[in-house]
Amino acid sequence: MASVLPLEPPQRLVRALEAQPDAAAVTAARTWLAGLSDQVARALRRWELTAERVVTPGGRSSVVVLVRQADGSPAALKLVAPDGAPARVRAAREQEALTHWHGLGAVRVLRAAPDDGALLLERLRNEVSLRSLPEAKATLEALSVVRRLWVPVGPGHGFESVAEHTRTEVELMRAAPPPGAEPLIDAALEARAALLAAPPEDAGTVLLHGDFRQGAVLSAAGSDGRAPWLTVGPDPIVGEPAFDLGRLARDRLHDLMASTGAAAAIRRRVNKLADALDVPRERVRLWTLYRAVESAVRQAAGGAAADAEMLLEFAAWL
Secondary structure (H helix, E strand, O other): OOOOOOOOOOHHHHHHHHOOOOHHHHHHHHHHHHOHHHHHHHHHHHOOOEEEEEOOOOOOOEEEEEEEOOOOOEEEEEEEOOOOOOHHHHHHHHHHHHHHHOOOOEOOEEEEEHHHOEEEEOOOEEEEEHHHOOHHHHHHHHHHHHHHHOOEOOOOOOOEEHHHHHHHHHHHHHHOOOOOOHHHHHHHHHHHHHHHHOOOOOOOOEEEOOOOOHHHEEEOOOOOOOOOEEEOOOOOEEEOHHHHHHHHOOOOHHHHHHOOOHHHHHHHHHHHHHHHOOOOHHHHHHHHHHHHHHHHHHHHHOOOHHHHHHHHHHHHOO
16 A cells, blocks of 8 residues: 655645634644644555545645545545534535535545544546636536535534524634724624525525635546536535625636726626526625625734735725
């Protein structure tokens, strides 16, 4: 069996975990990183896997190792990091969501050990995401994928609601506002309160990806005749579809902000996303506002002042 030891965690992941605003979370992340090589080795032994390489630059909340199973078939071993919640909780929720989707629009789970934060997934083309396509084509494909994910969930599920998920975010937004951002934070919090107080009458609670964007949709070419693009890396919650579109609306943000007439382009994008999936425009706009401001506060708390400033400017134009 091949080994990836000693394993060097991707720097993107290390930076993201170190930038968490909560000191206890940073301590937990450092402990997790220190034991990562042992975790990978344990998963390789458990499932009789041969490691090929670590995916780089990788994500900001997990490590993915490309592996071969005992029969030679390819797979991807994912080790979930403690990022706001214990690794076992995040892994269990991801497993439940991916199992619920049954491979329709999302990657399949082959094996799971959520107590160890480990998931064995079918292998997609990690180097090819929707971001490799022209903007218009990427948006069409993204909408096709996310539509498949919005399915009802029955009682007894283990997912947080949008209200529960955002409650902790609200505490940080109030506690650590970037200088001069108070008016936008107030607007974002008012938007959240209004949206939660008056949910759409014609939209039941569905399973959401939670972090849906073009970079989370990978090429599935050659994956048993299913859709050509499948999503990965959900942070699953239950709620209204407009919440997912609120993240997608700011995809390719640097390009968007640098374009001529950026403010008008932002509003057109929000409306197009809403209309394409028959979701109320105003709810998409308000969730986009909330999610941009919340992300700006997190970026500022983690020391990414330039990114925070851009997100706040984006929010101001909505």
